[in-house]
Amino acid sequence: MGNDIDSTTRVEMKSTSVNTREYSLWNIWIISVFLKLLLSIGYHSTDFEVHRNWLAITYNLPINKWYIEKTSQWTLDYPPCFAYFEWVLSHLVPQFVKDDGCLKLVEKGQYGLPTIFYQRLTVILSEFVLFYALKWYIRSSKSQAEARRAYVVGSSLILSPGLLLIDHIHFQYNGMMYGLLVLVINNARLKNHLQCGFWFALLLCFKHIYLYLAPAVFVFLLRDYCLNLKFNKRKSVFWNTLHLINWMNSIKLGLIVVGTFGVCFAPFIYYQQIPQLLERLFPFSRGLTHAYWAPNFWAIYSFTDRLLILVYKNIPLSRIPLLSFFKFNEALLSDPKFANTSTRGIVGDIEFLILPTITPKLTFLLTLFYQIMALIPLFIQPTFYRFVGSLGLCGFASFLFGWHVHEKAILLVIFPISFLIVNDTRLLTPFNLLVSCGYVSLFPLIYTSSEWLIKVLYTFLWYVIYTYNFRNVTKIPKHNKGHDLILDRFINLYILGLLVVVGVTSCIDLFETKFEVLKRLEFLKLIIISVYCGFGVIGSWNGFSWAFFVNDSIFTEKS
Incomplete structure (x- = not known):
């Protein structure tokens, strides 16, 4: 505990010399409140x-x-x-x-x-919880340049199109939850390990979807606070083994986490309702995909199954190769019940007609594998940047490969990674791809015509403003290679393609009541957005993964 207090005190003493008044979020928050009131x-x-x-x-x-x-x-x-x-x-x-x-x-x-x-x-x-947490994040900066970067990050999250669409139009309470997550992240940044553990335990007691991020928090606290991997050559092997674990730190952290869960769940333990509560929290009867496909790997998988069905039905020469390779039940293709609903993401068990059916066990193993891959570098190098990167990649893994993922879960990826990108411009390109595809994928949530201009214009303005500001606060390195520039241009073209996607799907929405063919293809506009944005999110994941595993300098603490 003493080390924790000392490190916190040193950080606070340094931060007091930094003038952060010019980076106040008050004006931005007040303006955002007025906008949200107008949308009420x-x-x-x-x-x-x-x-x-x-x-x-x-x-x-x-x-x-x-x-x-x-x-x-x-x-x-x-x-x-x-x-x-x-x-x-x-x-x-x-x-x-x-x-x-x-x-x-x-x-x-x-x-x-x-x-x-x-x-x-x-x-x-x-949502004041989010405002307070981001305000503290800015004020705890150790230099003017860091405060400036923190301000851009904080204001981008206060004005997030995701929160505007999901919380203030669609209706949820995500802003408060992500405020608690910011408290977790900033306490990790300041090495306040006990507070970090407490806020994350409390966050899980508010919303269990954040379990997807729990492995990164667990490994960070374990490696940075509970383990002592320094070998003392003057002591025996037995002594070093005994002191491998910092027992006092582990006990304190364990008491705080267990105590938080204990207080939260105590009434339901007393009334012996934990089984009923867990059944409500984890309803495994739901299908692989949600009613609207989240832009992840399974959206592309479901689309591929649909595409193969069309190929099989309309190209006779393809039938023998498809049957021999995938070995599916040919009779199911003529069953209207399966043909119309099997891969549309309705609640319930999902049967794919040509591709192999996906089980919850497979999605769990895929998610676990990619999360473990993200945890290994964090265990080796438990820096703050590694921690935030691991949080983001754990969010990516659960979003891309999880069972019954909602499109709103993309914020689990966007929020942690927002704190990382100002550290190096090599992260800006995959981040631009992530936020553009991630936020556009939320558009079908708000399908009313009166809100169409708001969601499109607000998201577009946010993207333009913060693309410029993020580049402005993060220096562009001079050593950019040609292939990096080519890749950047390709990704920028892909992002521009979202304008076409939004235009096409809006036209479908406008004319679907007038044309019979569009009435029969009611799911078409959702498929277009899910699949196009799904490829973008996967591309962003590949970019962040490459940086996380290859560019070690990005994640090293800088003095």
């Missing part, structure tokens, strides 16, 4: 009713009924800390909002503007 009465998804129902559950029922209640199909399926958060919000509901039907426990809620405004306001105010 616009479109919201069924997630709005989900959270309204959770308010009703936590307000009207005792705690031992929260994870049993199923009057509505929108049952409570987040960890206990989020349920406590909903309980707090439900007890702050004004009387006129209660009268509007906000807290009625019914199968389908009936509510008006008071409920909409109240719930929208809770999302905006809860």
Whole structure:
């Protein structure tokens, strides 16, 4: 603990000499709040009713009924800390909002503007956690140049198109969660290991999707705080083996993490409801892909299966080679039930018609393999940059190869990597590819015409502004080679292709009610976005992986 305090004190003493007033996020946050307030009465998804129902559950029922209640199909399926958060919000509901039907426990809620405004306001105010965390991240910078880079990172996340689309139009509370993640990242940066462990444990108690990032946090804390791999030649092998583990640090960290989970889950342990709670958190009956394919490896796999079906049906010469190579059941292709729904990502078991069917075990093994690959360099070199890079690659692995991945999970990749890219311009190209494809892939979430211009224009302006600013704060090295420039140009052309993708899919959306062929191809626009963005996200993953495993200088701590 003493080393932890000393290192923190030294960092804080250095940071106090840096003037960070000119890098304040207040103006940006206030402007963003006004924009979000203007969007309050616009479109919201069924997630709005989900959270309204959770308010009703936590307000009207005792705690031992929260994870049993199923009057509505929108049952409570987040960890206990989020349920406590909903309980707090439900007890702050004004009387006129209660009268509007906000807290009625019914199968389908009936509510008006008071409920909409109240719930929208809770999302905006809860995002203050993100603002505070990023403000602290900037203030803890050790130099003016570092503060400037931190400001660009912080403002880009405050104004993130992902948060605007998912939280403030679609409706969720991701801003608060990612604020907790920023606290984890900055505590790791300042070597506040105990605080890092506490905030991550608390984050998992709010939303379990962050388990995807847990391996990187675990290895970083283990290697940098709990293990002592320095061999003392003056001591015996037995002594060195005994001191391989820093027992005091391990006990302190373990008590904090276990204590956090214990306090969070205590009521449900007392009522013996852990099995029911876990069943809600991990519903394995869902299919490989979501109703809208996330832009990952399985979207491309599903598209390939569809493409092979068309080839098989329309090109007779292809049938024998396809049958001999893939050995599929030919009779299934004539079954309308399988032909229409088998790979569309509906909830339930998925059967591919030509390609081999993917099992949860396979997705788990693929995710685990690529996460372990990202953890090995972190274990060898537990620097802050390695930690953030490993966080990003763990997010990539789970997003690209996980089971039933939502498109919204792309933020698990974008947020950690945003803290890394200002360290070296070689990371900017894969990052530009990631954010452009990642944010465009969220467009189908907001399918109403009145929000079309907002989502497209806002994302485009964000990309232009922050592409310039990231390049401005990160020096371009003089040793760029020709093939790097060629690759950059190709990726820039690919990103420009997103304009064509958005234009084509918007035209399909506009004319699908007028042309019968477009009515039959209702999933076409989603396939175009998922597959095109999927190739982009995979390309970005390859770029970051190459940098992580080959360019060691990027991830070495700089004085």
